[in-house]
Amino acid sequence: MTDEPSIRLELAARSLAPRGELAGVFVIAGGPPTDTKSIEFSVLWRTSGKGTEDIGVVHYEAWKPDDGTLAALPNPNTFAVVLPPTPWSYNGNLVKIHWLARLRVRWESLGRTREVVKDVEFTLNPAARTSKW
Amino acid sequence: MPQPDPASPSPNSRIKRLMVVWFVGSLVTGFLGMALAVGAMFAQAPAWIMFVAFFAPATVFNLAYAAIFIPKAVRYAREAARNAPSPESTAAVAAGEGVEAGTTPKPILDDERGDFPTVEVVDTKPGKVLLHSLPRAGIPPGCQLGCVAIFAVLWNSIVSTFVFQAINDWNRGQVQWGGVLFLSPFVLIGLALIAVTLYLLLTVFVSLLVGRVEVEVSDHPIAIGGTSRIQLAQFGVVPLARVKVMLVCTEEATYVAGTSQSTAKRDVESKVISHPDEDPSGGALPLAAEFTVPPDAMHSFTAPNNKINWTIRVTGRVLGLLPFSNDFSVTVSPG
Numbered sequence: 363m364t365d366e367p368s369i370r371l372e373l374a375a376r377s378l379a380p381r382g383e384l385a386g387v388f389v390i391a392g393g394p395p396t397d398t399k400s401i402e403f404s405v406l407w408r409t410s411g412k413g414t415e416d417i418g419v420v421h422y423e424a425w426k427p428d429d430g431t432l433a434a435l436p437n438p439n440t441f442a443v444v445l446p447p448t449p450w451s452y453n454g455n456l457v458k459i460h461w462l463a464r465l466r467v468r469w470e471s472l473g474r475t476r477e478v479v480k481d482v483e484f485t486l487n488p489a490a491r492t493s494k495w
Numbered sequence: 496m497p498q499p500d501p502a503s504p505s506p507n508s509r510i511k512r513l514m515v516v517w518f519v520g521s522l523v524t525g526f527l528g529m530a531l532a533v534g535a536m537f538a539q540a541p542a543w544i545m546f547v548a549f550f551a552p553a554t555v556f557n558l559a560y561a562a563i564f565i566p567k568a569v570r571y572a573r574e575a576a577r578n579a580p581s582p583e584s585t586a587a588v589a590a591g592e593g594v595e596a597g598t599t600p601k602p603i604l605d606d607e608r609g610d611f612p613t614v615e616v617v618d619t620k621p622g623k624v625l626l627h628s629l630p631r632a633g634i635p636p637g638c639q640l641g642c643v644a645i646f647a648v649l650w651n652s653i654v655s656t657f658v659f660q661a662i663n664d665w666n667r668g669q670v671q672w673g674g675v676l677f678l679s680p681f682v683l684i685g686l687a688l689i690a691v692t693l694y695l696l697l698t699v700f701v702s703l704l705v706g707r708v709e710v711e712v713s714d715h716p717i718a719i720g721g722t723s724r725i726q727l728a729q730f731g732v733v734p735l736a737r738v739k740v741m742l743v744c745t746e747e748a749t750y751v752a753g754t755s756q757s758t759a760k761r762d763v764e765s766k767v768i769s770h771p772d773e774d775p776s777g778g779a780l781p782l783a784a785e786f787t788v789p790p791d792a793m794h795s796f797t798a799p800n801n802k803i804n805w806t807i808r809v810t811g812r813v814l815g816l817l818p819f820s821n822d823f824s825v826t827v828s829p830g
Contacts, residue, residue, distance in 0.1 A: 380829065404583040408596065409801040412759050413748030415596040416798035418613065422587035446591050448611040448829055449796050456748040456761050457801045466581055475577040488829070 367395050369480045371465050376484045380447040384484065388465050389438040397470035398432060401425045404464050405443045407486075412456045420446055451485040461486045509571045513564050520560060524552035593798025615797040617824045622711035624726045629710045629823035632806050636702050640695040647688035654681045701817045706731020708821055710807050716826035720790035725768060727809065729780040735819055738778040738811040740768040742786060743822070744793065747802040764792065768807070778811065794829040
């Protein structure tokens with residue numbers, strides 16, 4: 363896809379403590395695509411493994427052209443999100459819990475909605491536990 | 496910003512249109528097949544021609560439909576997903592509590608949210624010796640027995656009709672090996688159901704002999720790395736002997752397989768709290784002990800389809816032979 367925007371999402375740290383602050387920046391190279399429908403930034407945990415996927419979103423922000431927020435989106439955009447105390451990152455047999463920052467860009471191209479999603483994983487663990495999990 | 500073309504149908508309506516095409520096509524080709532089969536019958540054609548005439552129109556239609564419309568349907572479905580609200584925007588309503596991905600969650604009220612999101616604290620009752628009396632985990636054996644016994648009776652009643660028919664045929668010397676072969680797996684399932692029913696019957700019998708077992712702890716929820724005292728008592732006719740007490744962590748994953756929902760469970764960590772070989776009384780009740788939750792353990796976790804549960808597992812022997820096992824729910828909190 364030639365018109366796919368190039369996205370960079372970077373975190374200041376990949377290992378965080380419960381109630382810690384996740385800081386980082388995202389950049390959309392060359393700015394958002396011409397017909398952008400939405401840009402969504404979220405911090406979430408999700409499960410993987412044998413069970414159906416569950417997710418929990420602790421931070422969600424959206425910029426859209428309809429409400430004028432897209433025009434005000436700084437590029438690059440820095441963020442700082444305070445994380446909750448739980449759930450901790452976990453790598454079990456049937457259940458795994460991952461934490462990630464996610465940027466989702468949706469735009470219109472040739473009459474169809476396109477999207478690109480960028481995920482960056484990090485871990486949420488108390489210092490005493492990181493050695494095992 | 497170009498405005499969407501109002502004449503252009505949405506992906507969802509295009510998927511609906513494809514389904515209507517399939518439904519109408521299947522109906523028409525079904526009737527056509529039936530007409531051709533009837534025509535072949537009146538023309539006294541061989542049986543295989545009637546068979547081909549019946550299935551050919553529907554088969555040709557479905558093959559053509561699959562080749563032309565399925566790639567379109569997949570494309571429309573993907574587009575519909577891209578036009579739908581993102582999973583993150585819907586899940587944000589629940590403010591960090593777990594929801595099944597892609598479903599609409601209930602908003603979580605402030606008074607419903609505990610100190611630790613996704614850590615559901617088990618309800619305890621006031622204990623007689625220690626502060627908290629733990630609830631029993633899982634479905635009681637009596638309920639399990641009831642469900643399995645009803646299913647076993649229904650299954651075996653139906654299967655036995657065919658088995659008696661097969662036995663009658665056998666006695667008349669008309670053995671239909673195809674039928675016997677077809678019936679065998681159903682008979683095996685019936686036997687397995689009887690075995691499970693007998694096992695559950697034994698479990699219920701043992702539970703009746705043992706009576707009520709109470710597990711109490713001094714602290715609840717128990718923090719990771721924290722210590723709690725534990726007290727076990729029995730109120731039943733036959734004494735439970737060689738009692739072993741363990742703190743067990745179990746992962747639980749619910750998934751959809753075909754049209755049914757299943758739950759897989761696996762013990763991933765266990766710590767012995769009291770072992771009969773190390774207990775001066777040889778594991779007799781009442782029993783008092785102290786235990787510490789491992790400092791590198793995972794906290795209790797509850798999401799709609801994925802769980803990490805902690806339990807106190809009590810096992811023992813009745814009359815020196817019959818095995819007994821009960822789990823009691825406990826919450827392990829992060830701090």
